[in-house]
Amino acid sequence: MNERRTETLVVTLVTVTNLLIAFFISGVVIWALGEDPWFALKTLLYGAFGYDEGLGYTLYYTTNFIFTGLAFAIGFHCGLFNIGAEGQAYIGGLGVGLICLWLEDWSLWLVFPLAVLTSIILGGIWGAIPGYFKAKHGSHEVVTTIMFNFIASVIMVNILSHVLRPPKEMSPESREFAEGVWIPQMHEIFDWFGINITQTPLNGTFFFALICLVLVWRFIWYTRWGYEIRTVGTNDTAAVYAGISVSRNIILAMVVCGGLAGFVGINEIMGSSHRIMLNFQAGIGFTGIAVSLIGRNHPLGILLAALLFGILYQGGAELSFEVQAIDRHLVVLIQGLVILFAGALENLFWPQIEYFVKQLARQ
Amino acid sequence: MSTSAIELTDINKNFGNVCANKDVSLKVESGTIHGIIGENGAGKSTLMSILYGFYLADSGAIAVQEKSTEIRSAHDAIAAGIGMVHQHFMLVDTFTVLENVVLGTETGFSLQESMQKTERELQRLEKDYHLEVDINAVINTLPVGLQQRVEILKALYRGADILILDEPTGVLTPQEADHLFRILNELREQGKTVILITHKLREIMATTDNVSVMRQGEMVAHRKTSETNREELAELMVGRKVLMQVDKAPAKPGSPMLTVKHLDYTDDFGVRRVKDVSFEVNCSEIVGIAGVSGNGQSELMDVITGIKPLQKGQIQISGQTITSTVRGNAAAMRRFGMAHVPEDRQRRGLVTSFSANENIILGYHKNPSYNNFIEMDRDFIIQSCKKQMEHFDVRPDNPHLRASLFSGGNQQKLVVAREFERDPALLVVGQPTRGVDIGAIEFIHRQIIAMRDAGKAVLLVSVELDEILSLSDRILVMFDGQIMGEILAKDADEREIGLLMAGVRKEAA
Numbered sequence: 044m045n046e047r048r049t050e051t052l053v054v055t056l057v058t059v060t061n062l063l064i065a066f067f068i069s070g071v072v073i074w075a076l077g078e079d080p081w082f083a084l085k086t087l088l089y090g091a092f093g094y095d096e097g098l099g100y101t102l103y104y105t106t107n108f109i110f111t112g113l114a115f116a117i118g119f120h121c122g123l124f125n126i127g128a129e130g131q132a133y134i135g136g137l138g139v140g141l142i143c144l145w146l147e148d149w150s151l152w153l154v155f156p157l158a159v160l161t162s163i164i165l166g167g168i169w170g171a172i173p174g175y176f177k178a179k180h181g182s183h184e185v186v187t188t189i190m191f192n193f194i195a196s197v198i199m200v201n202i203l204s205h206v207l208r209p210p211k212e213m214s215p216e217s218r219e220f221a222e223g224v225w226i227p228q229m230h231e232i233f234d235w236f237g238i239n240i241t242q243t244p245l246n247g248t249f250f251f252a253l254i255c256l257v258l259v260w261r262f263i264w265y266t267r268w269g270y271e272i273r274t275v276g277t278n279d280t281a282a283v284y285a286g287i288s289v290s291r292n293i294i295l296a297m298v299v300c301g302g303l304a305g306f307v308g309i310n311e312i313m314g315s316s317h318r319i320m321l322n323f324q325a326g327i328g329f330t331g332i333a334v335s336l337i338g339r340n341h342p343l344g345i346l347l348a349a350l351l352f353g354i355l356y357q358g359g360a361e362l363s364f365e366v367q368a369i370d371r372h373l374v375v376l377i378q379g380l381v382i383l384f385a386g387a388l389e390n391l392f393w394p395q396i397e398y399f400v401k402q403l404a405r406q
Numbered sequence: 407m408s409t410s411a412i413e414l415t416d417i418n419k420n421f422g423n424v425c426a427n428k429d430v431s432l433k434v435e436s437g438t439i440h441g442i443i444g445e446n447g448a449g450k451s452t453l454m455s456i457l458y459g460f461y462l463a464d465s466g467a468i469a470v471q472e473k474s475t476e477i478r479s480a481h482d483a484i485a486a487g488i489g490m491v492h493q494h495f496m497l498v499d500t501f502t503v504l505e506n507v508v509l510g511t512e513t514g515f516s517l518q519e520s521m522q523k524t525e526r527e528l529q530r531l532e533k534d535y536h537l538e539v540d541i542n543a544v545i546n547t548l549p550v551g552l553q554q555r556v557e558i559l560k561a562l563y564r565g566a567d568i569l570i571l572d573e574p575t576g577v578l579t580p581q582e583a584d585h586l587f588r589i590l591n592e593l594r595e596q597g598k599t600v601i602l603i604t605h606k607l608r609e610i611m612a613t614t615d616n617v618s619v620m621r622q623g624e625m626v627a628h629r630k631t632s633e634t635n636r637e638e639l640a641e642l643m644v645g646r647k648v649l650m651q652v653d654k655a656p657a658k659p660g661s662p663m664l665t666v667k668h669l670d671y672t673d674d675f676g677v678r679r680v681k682d683v684s685f686e687v688n689c690s691e692i693v694g695i696a697g698v699s700g701n702g703q704s705e706l707m708d709v710i711t712g713i714k715p716l717q718k719g720q721i722q723i724s725g726q727t728i729t730s731t732v733r734g735n736a737a738a739m740r741r742f743g744m745a746h747v748p749e750d751r752q753r754r755g756l757v758t759s760f761s762a763n764e765n766i767i768l769g770y771h772k773n774p775s776y777n778n779f780i781e782m783d784r785d786f787i788i789q790s791c792k793k794q795m796e797h798f799d800v801r802p803d804n805p806h807l808r809a810s811l812f813s814g815g816n817q818q819k820l821v822v823a824r825e826f827e828r829d830p831a832l833l834v835v836g837q838p839t840r841g842v843d844i845g846a847i848e849f850i851h852r853q854i855i856a857m858r859d860a861g862k863a864v865l866l867v868s869v870e871l872d873e874i875l876s877l878s879d880r881i882l883v884m885f886d887g888q889i890m891g892e893i894l895a896k897d898a899d900e901r902e903i904g905l906l907m908a909g910v911r912k913e914a915a
Contacts, residue, residue, distance in 0.1 A: 047806070265781040267771050270764070277757050283713055284746070284754040285769035286737025 053393075053400050054339055058385055060392055062351075065380040072376065076368045083366055090361025091354040097361065099229060099243025105353035106245070106310045109252040111331025112338060112345040113259050114304035118184075119340045120263055121296035122276035127173060127188025128304040129328025130195035135166025135305015137199065140217060140312045140319035144207075147221035154224045158313060162305035163298075169195065170301025171294055178290030184297075192328070203321055217319040226314040246314035248306075253346075255303065260342040262299075272296050304328060337385040355381065409472055411436040411568050411599035412457070412488075417466035419452055426452040427463070428623045434568075434616075436471070439590055439600040441610040441631070444620035445643055445843040450603045453620070454570050458490045459483040470568070489561025493573045495553050499546040503539055504528065507560050524563065531562050535592055550698075551582035558589065568599045575609060579698045580871065580904035587613045605643075607636045608872075621645055644844045654855045656896075657879035660689030662722075663832050663863035664710070669719035671705050679705040681887040683719075687832070692854065692864040694878030694895075698907055699869045702887035704749060707836050707867050711746040712739035724831050740769060745830035747821055749837045749867070751814075755821040758810035762800075763791040765809050766824050798823035799849060815846030822850055826857060833857055836867045851877060871903065885909040 070080035091101045111128040118125030138161035146154050173187035200215065207217035229245040263269040275282045275292040282289055311323045330352055337351070338344025359374030384391070412434040419427040427449045434440045444450045455461045457468065459479045468475050470486045477483050483490070497506050504525060512520040528541055537555050545553060554574060561569055571590075575583040590600050590613060602614060610617050611631065619627045619642040627642045664687040671680035680702045687693045697703050708714040710721060712735045721728045723742040736746070748754040756765050767776055767787055776787055788805045795803040800812070800819045809817060818838070825833070835854060839847040854877060858864050868874050874881055881898055883890045883906035890906040893899075 261781060265784065267777055267782055270767075270771050270782065273760075274757055274768070277759055278753065280750075280753045281755070281757050281768065284711075284736060284748055285771075286712065286735065286740060287769075 049400055049404050053397050056396050056400065057389060057393055058337065058339070058344075060396065061384040061389060062381065065377075065384040068384075069377045069380055072373070073369065076373075078366055078368045083362060083369065086365050087354070087358035087362045089358075090365070091358035094241075096241040096243055097357055099241065099245040100360075101350070101353040101357040102229075102249055103243060103245040103310070103315070103353075104356040105349045106249045106252045107307050107327045108330055108334045108349035108352050109256060109345060110303050110306040110310070111328050112334035112349050113255060113331075113342065114300045114328075115331050115335035116338075116340040116342070116345060117259065117263070117272070117296055117303065118300045119335060120269075120276045121272045121292060122279070123174075123177070123184050123293065123296060123300075125170070125188055125297065125300050126185055126329070126332060127170065127191050128300065128331045129324060129326075130188070130192035131166045131169045131301040131304035132307035132324040132328050133192075133195040133199055134169040135162040135301065136308020136312055136323060137202065137319060138162050138165035138305065139308035140207075140220075143220045143224045143313055143317075144217060144319075147224050149224065151224050151226070155226070155313075158309060159306070162308055163302035166301035166303075166305025166308075167298035168301065170297035170299075170304070174294040174297025177297075178293040196322075200321065203319065207319060215321050219318045222317075224313065225317055226309070228314070244315040246310070248310040248314045251306070251309065255306065256342040256346055259303070263342075268295070304331070333382045333386050336389075337381070351381070352378070409436045410434060410469070411471060412601070413469040413472070414453070414457070415467045415469075417453065417456060417468075418464045419449075419456060419461060420464055425623050427456070430466070430620075430623075430625045432618055432625060433628075434599060434601060436599050437594060437597050438615040439594055439602060439613055441602045441604065441614035441617040442620060443604060443607070443610050443617060443639060443643060445605060448620040448643070449623040450620055451572060452623075454490070454572060454601070454603060457483065458488060458570065484564050484566070487565055487567040488570065489558075489564060489566025489568065490570045491554065491557040491561060491572065491574060493576060495557055497545050497553060497556060500544060502542050502544050503548075503556050503559075504541045506545060506556060507541075507563050511564065527563060528559065531559055535562065535589065535596065537562075537589060549582075550577045551579075551585065554578070554586065555589070566598075568601065569593065570601045570603070572603045573605070574602070575604065575606065576869075577699060579908045580900065581908050583609070606872075607639055610639065611636060619643055640844075654877075655859070657691050657858065659691040659879070660861065662686045663689050663724055664865065665720075665722040666710065667720040667722075669706065669709060669716070669721070671702075671709050671714065671717055673705065679887050680709065683884075683887075683889055685882055685889060685892070687863045687865050689831075689863050690858055690861050691880065692858050692866055692878050694874035694881045695865070695867045695884055696871055696874045696881055696903055696907060697869065697884035701884050701907075703867045703869075703884050704836070705887075706884070707746075707749070707834060707865075710739075710865070711744065711748075711834050712736040736769065737772075743831035745825040745828050745833050747825050747833070747835045747838055749840070751817050751821050756809045756817060758817075759808060761806050761808055762795065762812070762820060763788045763805040765820060766791040766794060766805070768824065770824070770828065794823040794827050795820070797827070798853070813843075815842040818842050818850065819846060822853060826853060831862060833862050833864045834867075835864065837869065838866070839868075839870070839873060871900065871907075875900070875903075883907055 073080045073083045090097050092098055111132060114128040114131065115125055139158045142154060142158045142161045146157065169191060173184050173191055176182040176187050177184045203217065204215040208215055209218045226247045228242065230240050230242045232247060233240050263273065271287045271292050274285065274287055275289050279289050307324050307327055312319055316323060334348040334352055335345055338348035355378050359377065363369050363371045363374050410433050414430060414432040417427050417430040430453055442450050452461065456463045457477065459477045459482050462478060468477055470488065475486050477486065498509065504521060507528060508520055508524045514520060525541060532538055537559055539552055539555050539559065574586060578586065593600055604610060614631045617629050617631050617634065617639065618625055619639060621643060667684050669680055669683045672678045683706060695703050705714060709716055716728060716730050723744060726742055752758060757768065776782055791805040792803060795805065798819050800816050800823060809820065812820065838850050838854065842850065854864060866874065866877055875895065875898055878895045881893045881895055881903065883903055885907060886909060890909065890911060893903065
């Protein structure tokens with residue numbers, strides 16, 4: 044077994060072990076509440092996969108987490124801890140919505156690329172400003188990006204309630220834009236092939252997310268730009284020696300982060316709600332951090348982790364609905380345990396598992 | 407026969423699969439200076455760490471002053487009368503000499519009391535061993551030679567009868583080193599035992615009574631210093647005959663390739679590191695910059711290679727003139743045909759968590775031959791990496807192996823392969839053989855001379871005087887940011903260079 048494969052095996056085993064422990068403890072909690080943990084697990088999995096509507100919601104959430112997970116990962120490879128995906132998604136989403144409102148008579152084939160572009164530009168700007176402060180003045184990105192989350196939030200409340208809210212409407216949201224620029228929903232897409240599935244918010248953006256996964260993978264590991272970003276992230280002294288501009292790469296990485304986070308707006312606004320709403324991004328940006336960390340900042344890992352959180356969101360909702368003693372707070376607890384074990388305590392069993400795998404490899 | 411201060415019997419120590427010490431036995435006679443010599447990675451430091459309680463031997467016995475002793479921690483070692491002067495000093499920079507010596511031995515409730523007690527004791531020690539240091543001086547105001555003296559005092563204060571010095575002269579000028587050896591002699595005369603770990607044959611020959619040679623974790627020979635010579639020791643260290651002198655034809659310098667004029671550099675803390683330095687390097691010539699580390703050589707190199715900004719002065723490379731850069735620009739310098747083997751391969755020359763093939767393109771990753779329109783040409787990179795690794799004898803020649811998994815010598819060969827293979831016009835080389843085994847040193851030296859013979863201009867910066875002397879055609883000596891003098895290698899005299907390195911100009915001497 045070569046070194047790379049051993050490493051992959053260790054990483055996989057560590058992650059799986061940590062997830063199992065998180066689920067085990069959740070099970071104990073459920074059992075202590077007087078409910079059957081097995082039944083709870085079955086309900087959760089059934090809720091997430093058991094029927095087409097559940098699966099639709101699961102994948103719909105997954106789509107969001109893929110975008111914000113990738114947004115975190117790119118920054119991470121550049122040595123940044125970008126916790127601003129929340130705000131970047133919010134502002135990027137605003138761009139998507141504005142394009143749709145403005146060009147609602149145009150063909151989707153034109154509006155979609157423009158929406159992607161606007162999302163990259165606005166989300167990118169929202170990432171680039173903290174990136175600039177980091178690169179030129181050394182302001183820590185954790186502090187600045189979280190501040191930018193708040194700024195984004197205030198700006199959006201203002202725009203939505205004072206600019207975009209149609210007269211005589213009570214709620215702070217824009218009007219619905221014309222159906223021509225809606226991204227086809229999954230049941231419509233299946234309908235073209237004559238397959239009937241239940242309507243869910245899941246839409247074509249899901250495929251776009253998968254494409255993004257592949258593009259990010261190739262970008263990070265197969266292009267010179269990705270190479271520069273990784274060099275800056277791993278050893279910035281070596282980067283300077285190699286003539287790689289540290290500040291330019293930090294800003295570039297933050298722009299890509301912001302752009303990817305902004306795609307949440309495509310899924311949420313163009314694909315599902317068809318209007319700009321308050322807090323459409325709520326929590327998705329932060330969950331992206333956990334998704335990326337659990338997925339070890341690798342697109343394949345991010346896909347699996349995003350799916351896991353999709354399951355927890357959708358299955359968890361089902362669980363709190365079905366089982367009396369389990370309310371939505373308990374579902375948050377389960378998510379918290381997953382983050383705790385797979386994210387924060389990831390090194391807990393690392394030495395043991397590594398030792399085990401190395402022994403195995405030697406034989 | 408005199409009594410033994412330390413006797414190690416059949417010490418074994420393994421780190422995973424790596425055998426660091428194998429059946430090592432060593433007897434150090436009381437009241438002698440005993441040298442332990444070996445290449446990097448021969449197991450000297452591991453052995454001493456076992457003796458000082460940092461590592462526990464897998465098997466074997468230790469006897470101190472002819473009593474079987476178990477040493478489980480540095481505390482045990484100190485209790486047994488063993489003191490250690492580390493290669494990198496273990497001093498608190500902002501404390502005074504006295505505070506550093508007290509540290510860890512303070513007793514009772516009042517610090518004042520221990521301070522006074524220590525002060526009296528220190529004064530006695532300084533007088534007995536001629537180790538004069540101002541005990542109220544703050545450590546970071548003292549020159550390195552004196553800091554080392556403080557380390558020795560610290561060990562003596564803790565009651566050391568046996569003193570281990572790990573590569574003590576790495577940071578000293580030849581004069582400071584001589585002074586250290588006088589101190590060691592003094593210690594021996596007072597009945598102390600000294601163990602000197604080094605890879606410098608000159609020091610062994612000059613100071614020790616006995617010498618033990620280690621190679622690949624084993625003790626290969628014990629000799630009386632008076633009954634051996636440099637050549638024999640070198641051969642024992644490497645396990646084969648070594649050319650002590652590098653063969654090279656006389657230089658036939660061509661036209662100037664690099665011209666530096668009035669270069670001045672002040673660092674971020676406002677310290678003027680490089681002071682009005684001017685020199686030139688011609689084609690087909692190796693110019694060596696000698697000096698004790700920390701005298702501005704690193705900063706000078708960084709400015710020339712575009713890592714640090716050119717604040718004042720002028721650099722000309724192959725006719726192109728650069729007058730100022732706001733930030734450094736190493737990429738531009740590479741475009742002018744400069745290749746750079748950096749002083750610190752771990753932090754600068756390599757991204758150690760990247761594979762060999764990703765490291766072989768560091769700094770050249772934008773090269774069109776490595777890139778397709780969007781993605782990089784991975785297959786080509788791996789192929790050419792493999793070729794370069796074979797060419798420069800990097801072992802193992804596996805382009806997929808992570809850089810951190812190569813030995814120091816092979817990591818350095820990887821860096822050298824990357825920079826030399828580029829066919830540069832100007833080559834800037836810093837500490838090319840630091841932490842590299844003798845076999846690799848020979849190889850790298852030959853490559854540097856081959857570059858010169860191929861008509862390249864080579865600027866070599868090294869703190870190893872032997873390396874400067876054997877490779878350079880012209881030698882510049884730096885002290886305190888200035889060039890103290892220029893000497894043609896053929897009439898170089900070690901003593902003269904030593905004085906220049908210590909800041910003494912010819913006229914004054």
